[in-house]
Amino acid sequence: MTTNESHEVDPKRYDASRRRFLRNAGVAAASVPFLGSMAEILGERGASAQTFRDESHPMFAKHPAYQFTFVNHVTTNPFFAATQYGIADAAALLGIPTPQWTGSQDSIVSEMVTAMDQAIAAKRKGIAVAVIDPVAFNTPTDNALAGGIPVIAYNASEPSNNAMAYVGQSNTLAGAAAAERIVKVVPKGGLVGMVIATPGSGNIQPRINGALPVFRKAGLQTAVIAGGALLNQELTNVESWYLGHKDVKFLYAVDDGDGIAVASVIKKYNLKGKVGGSGWDVSVQTLQEVASGGLSFSIDQQAYLQGFVPTIQLFLYNISGGLMQPTDTNTGLGFVTKSNVAPYLSHKTRFEGSGTAETAYAPPAHIAV
Numbered sequence: 001m002t003t004n005e006s007h008e009v010d011p012k013r014y015d016a017s018r019r020r021f022l023r024n025a026g027v028a029a030a031s032v033p034f035l036g037s038m039a040e041i042l043g044e045r046g047a048s049a050q051t052f053r054d055e056s057h058p059m060f061a062k063h064p065a066y067q068f069t070f071v072n073h074v075t076t077n078p079f080f081a082a083t084q085y086g087i088a089d090a091a092a093l094l095g096i097p098t099p100q101w102t103g104s105q106d107s108i109v110s111e112m113v114t115a116m117d118q119a120i121a122a123k124r125k126g127i128a129v130a131v132i133d134p135v136a137f138n139t140p141t142d143n144a145l146a147g148g149i150p151v152i153a154y155n156a157s158e159p160s161n162n163a164m165a166y167v168g169q170s171n172t173l174a175g176a177a178a179a180e181r182i183v184k185v186v187p188k189g190g191l192v193g194m195v196i197a198t199p200g201s202g203n204i205q206p207r208i209n210g211a212l213p214v215f216r217k218a219g220l221q222t223a224v225i226a227g228g229a230l231l232n233q234e235l236t237n238v239e240s241w242y243l244g245h246k247d248v249k250f251l252y253a254v255d256d257g258d259g260i261a262v263a264s265v266i267k268k269y270n271l272k273g274k275v276g277g278s279g280w281d282v283s284v285q286t287l288q289e290v291a292s293g294g295l296s297f298s299i300d301q302q303a304y305l306q307g308f309v310p311t312i313q314l315f316l317y318n319i320s321g322g323l324m325q326p327t328d329t330n331t332g333l334g335f336v337t338k339s340n341v342a343p344y345l346s347h348k349t350r351f352e353g354s355g356t357a358e359t360a361y362a363p364p365a366h367i368a369v
Helices: 018-024 026-031 035-045 078-094 109-121 138-146 171-182 205-217 231-244 256-268 284-292 305-319 342-346
Strands: 068-072 100-103 126-129 151-154 165-168 191-196 221-226 248-253 276-278 298-300 334-336
Touching: 068 078, 068 109, 068 305, 078 305, 100 109, 109 126, 109 138, 126 305, 138 151, 151 305, 165 305, 171 205, 171 248, 171 276, 191 205, 191 231, 191 256, 205 221, 221 231, 231 248, 231 256, 248 256, 256 276, 256 284, 284 298, 284 342
Parallel strands: 068 100, 068 126, 126 151, 151 165, 191 221, 191 248, 248 276
Antiparallel strands: 298 334
């Protein structure tokens, strides 16, 4: 598993004015309507240079330094760099400590459950958890709620879990939408290889589940390829499967590592124009493959919002005495193709996890519909 030491988020970096942050956080503000009223409040109060944890000029009424915990399944995965920036930026905006980032490096559910139990024992004021298992998180979630600790699911959710809200992509709908694109380029009866790192995992299995009915309705054949948790495994497993199924027409990957493996196989065996491929998420390598045509598309689920929004919602729940209930937030489904990939590669921002500096770019002059 790739480490993300270069992505460590230092709270001291966020000694910026709240007004400046709001200017820089246009992407997040557009997706979270209540931030408009926050900007108005700041304007009315003439918020001058605000520093992290400065309670002399609080944005809201004077409040405790609420401590939150985020429990993650792959804590060092570069995908969640943007999520951690979203967490830190929201905390800086609100004047609270940056929430704890903990869980497991390798999707070990028992480690995640232990992290939740520790957060409950520490009487944290809020927990956000990636619910990647259908049952394992039910008891700790219920225990937290019984103790007055709000719980929000992010990135992955399960219907049996009682988390108060889910913040993330609708993975089932995203899978169906991806399949709708693929069936347009694969002839009836053609074989689609569906590549997934860890079959059954709550954050990516729904992308397979959502796609399957679409493929079946179109009369396509399908096969599931278990890539593995590590990139070298994914490369080996995708290549091995292809060599035994050279009649495949499209390789549909539902996670970033497998998308890179798909692109590598297409390149190695000169399959561009013969076998289609798609990826997921917006790592630099995936974006480069989209730009070169090695992948037909990838999908942006806005990882930044998956950290920013839960932090805001947990804060509002606490400061309102429970009146501001967390609400489901779909962080979106954005198809990244050769026609729109350029800004991703030219703009290195915290919003996509590709840069560390605070940046402010002009939005596009035209919004595609």
